[in-house]
Amino acid sequence: MGHNSRVNLFITTVILISIGIVMIYSASSIYATERYNDSFFFLKRHISFLLIGISLAFLAMSIDYRKLRKWSKSLLIFSLFLLVLVLIPGIGREVFGAQRWFRFKFISFQPSELANIVIVIYIADFISRRGNVIKDFLRGFLPPILVLGMSIVLILMQPDLGTAVALGMVVFIMLFVAGIRLSYLLSVVLASLPVLYILIFSVPYRRMRIAAFLNPWLDPKGSGFQIIQSQIALGSGGIFGIGLGQSKQKLFYLPAAHTDFIFSIIGEELGLIGTIGIIILFLIFIQQGFKVIKNAADKFGYFLSLGLVLMISLKVIINIGVSCGILPTKGLPLPFISYGGSSFIFDMFSVGLLMNIARSGDYT
Numbered sequence: 163m164g165h166n167s168r169v170n171l172f173i174t175t176v177i178l179i180s181i182g183i184v185m186i187y188s189a190s191s192i193y194a195t196e197r198y199n200d201s202f203f204f205l206k207r208h209i210s211f212l213l214i215g216i217s218l219a220f221l222a223m224s225i226d227y228r229k230l231r232k233w234s235k236s237l238l239i240f241s242l243f244l245l246v247l248v249l250i251p252g253i254g255r256e257v258f259g260a261q262r263w264f265r266f267k268f269i270s271f272q273p274s275e276l277a278n279i280v281i282v283i284y285i286a287d288f289i290s291r292r293g294n295v296i297k298d299f300l301r302g303f304l305p306p307i308l309v310l311g312m313s314i315v316l317i318l319m320q321p322d323l324g325t326a327v328a329l330g331m332v333v334f335i336m337l338f339v340a341g342i343r344l345s346y347l348l349s350v351v352l353a354s355l356p357v358l359y360i361l362i363f364s365v366p367y368r369r370m371r372i373a374a375f376l377n378p379w380l381d382p383k384g385s386g387f388q389i390i391q392s393q394i395a396l397g398s399g400g401i402f403g404i405g406l407g408q409s410k411q412k413l414f415y416l417p418a419a420h421t422d423f424i425f426s427i428i429g430e431e432l433g434l435i436g437t438i439g440i441i442i443l444f445l446i447f448i449q450q451g452f453k454v455i456k457n458a459a460d461k462f463g464y465f466l467s468l469g470l471v472l473m474i475s476l477k478v479i480i481n482i483g484v485s486c487g488i489l490p491t492k493g494l495p496l497p498f499i500s501y502g503g504s505s506f507i508f509d510m511f512s513v514g515l516l517m518n519i520a521r522s523g524d525y526t
Contacts, residue, residue, distance in 0.1 A: 165520075167450045167453040167454050167457070167520050168517045168520040168521060170446065170450045171447065171451065171513060171516060171517055171520065172517060174443055174446050174447045175498060175513050177443060178440075178443055178444070178447070178498035178499055179212065179498045179510075181428075181440065181443075181499060182208075182496075182498055182500065183205070183208065183209070184406070185424055185427060185431075185499060186204055186205060186208050186424070186499075186500075186501045187201075187202070187204075187205045188409065188427065188431060189409065189424055189427045190203070190205070190501065191204075191205070191407075204501055207501075207503075208501050208506075211506050211507055214507050215506060215507040215509075215510030215511070216510065218508075218510060218511040218514065219510045219511055219514030219517075220514065221511075221514065222511050222514025222515045222517075222518055223514045223515075223517050223518045223521075225518070226518075226522075227463065227466065227515055227518045227519055227522070228462060228463075230283050230287070230466075231462055233283075234280075234287040234288075235284070237280045237283060237284070238280055238281070238284045238309065240280075241273060241276050241280040241281075241313075242277070242312060242313065242316065244264075244273035244276065244277075245273050245274065245277055245313065245316035245317065246316060248264060248273050248320065249316070249320065271503070272503070272504040272505065274317045274320065274322055274325045275325075275504040275505050275507075275508045276504070276508065277329075278325065278328075278329055278332075278473055278508065279473075279512060281309065281313055281329060281333065282333075282336070282466065282469030282470060282473060283466060283469075284306075284309060285309075285310075285333055285336050285337070285465070285469065286336070286464075286465035286466040286468075286469055287462060288305065288306050289306075289336065289337070289461070289465050290460070290461035290462040296337075296340050296342060297341055297342065297343065299346060303337070303342055303343075303346045306337060307350060310329070310330065313329065314326045314329065317329070318361065321361075322493070323362070323368065323492065324480065324493055324494045325494070327492075328473065328476045328480065328494065329473075330354075331472075331476060332469055332472045332473050332476060333469075334347055334350075334351075335468075335472055336465055336468060336469050336472070339465070339468060340465065370384070371490050374386040374388075374389055374490075374491070375389065375487070375489070375490035375491065378390045378393075378487070388423065388491060391411055391426075392423050392426040392484075392485050392486075392487065393426075393486070395409065395411035395423075395426035395427060395429060395430040396425075396426050396429035396430065396437070396485065396486065398410070398411075398430055399429045399430040399431065399432065399433040399434065399437075400433050400434065401433050401434045402433040402435060403430065403431045403432040403433030403435070403436055404430060404431060404433075405431060406432065407431065408431055409427050409430045410430070411426065411430055421495055421500050421501050422491075422493055422494065422495055422496075422500065423484075423485055424495075424496055424499055424500050424501070425437065425440070425481060425482055425485040425486075425496055425499075428440060428499075429485075440499070441482070444475075444478045444497075448471060448474075448475050448478075451467065451470075451471035451474070451516060452471065453520075454467045454471070454516050454519055454520040455467045455468050455471060457520070459519075459522045463519045463522065466515065466519060467515075467516055467519045470512040470516055471516070473512065474497050474509060474512060477496070477497050477505075477509075478496065478497055480492055480494045481494050481495065481496040481497075481500070482496070497509045498510075
């Protein structure tokens with residue numbers, strides 16, 4: 163069992179990454195030529211991320227994942243420290259008004275992506291350490307919620323609402339599965355709703371995003387632009403698509419074509435068949451992920467794989483939902499397919515960990 167789901171996870175990931183490489187080149191080559199005089203500009207960088215990702219995935223596979231338990235607290239402190247550091251002007255790099263990146267020569271590193279994985283590791287370790295005390299409010303519920311709260315506040319200061327919401331959902335589902343009382347979780351959700359409301363409606367660009375989401379045609383050239391162009395891209399592809407490399411929308415109509423909206427370009431060039439193919443591949447990935455969770459050898463492995471599979475699944479659902487206009491715009495890339503340095507690299511690291519957990523799962 164462990165062997166099968168490992169092989170299937172590996173094959174599915176490789177196929178998704180390969181589609182991503184082709185689509186990133188297709189979606190970015192004209193823009194890259196215009197801007198950098200090099201049609202391979204984004205592709206070359208993506209390949210370098212891929213090599214880093216592969217080495218990290220191998221690292222994740224070669225260590226015994228249980229050793230992460232010893233490291234979970236130090237990793238947590240380190241990643242919270244990075245989240246604080248990135249907010250300091252002059253250290254963090256500002257892109258479109260958000261300070262989420264560290265910049266080293268050509269690599270941008272987004273500490274919130276590291277924090278996602280580290281918090282999942284920490285929560286998995288916490289749940290497996292606490293055993294039955296987990297039902298207790300002070301000893302079981304409060305510590306993980308405080309850790310989550312601190313991280314989310316720091317991620318919101320960047321500001322990065324999409325990542326914060328996804329992380330919150332993942333941790334809540336993990337705690338719920340661990341047996342924490344639903345009333346505790348719901349009270350936190352209710353308490354955070356007014357905060358979420360203020361966060362969305364006090365920030366002009368988020369308010370515009372929500373308005374654009376509800377009716378993109380109110381402001382078709384401004385806030386509704388991306389959603390409309392994304393839907394035009396998806397719609398104009400028809401069943402078979404207009405052909406690889408033939409997209410009209412990527413010719414500067416659709417902003418962020420090779421990052422957040424790559425799904426729309428796939429829909430335009432490869433049609434309904436292409437998009438359904440992608441969705442089926444992700445469904446296979448998630449299904450194999452759940453097999454890994456089911457067969458995990460220990461409680462830590464169970465909750466770690468649960469967190470990792472949830473994280474990737476949520477990113478997929480949010481990204482595809484945004485591209486289709488079912489969800490308001492959130493800057494979350496499509497796992498394995500979008501061009502996006504640290505997100506892509508950490509998704510590959512997650513797969514390495516999942517395969518590691520699958521390897522030590524039962525082989526019946």
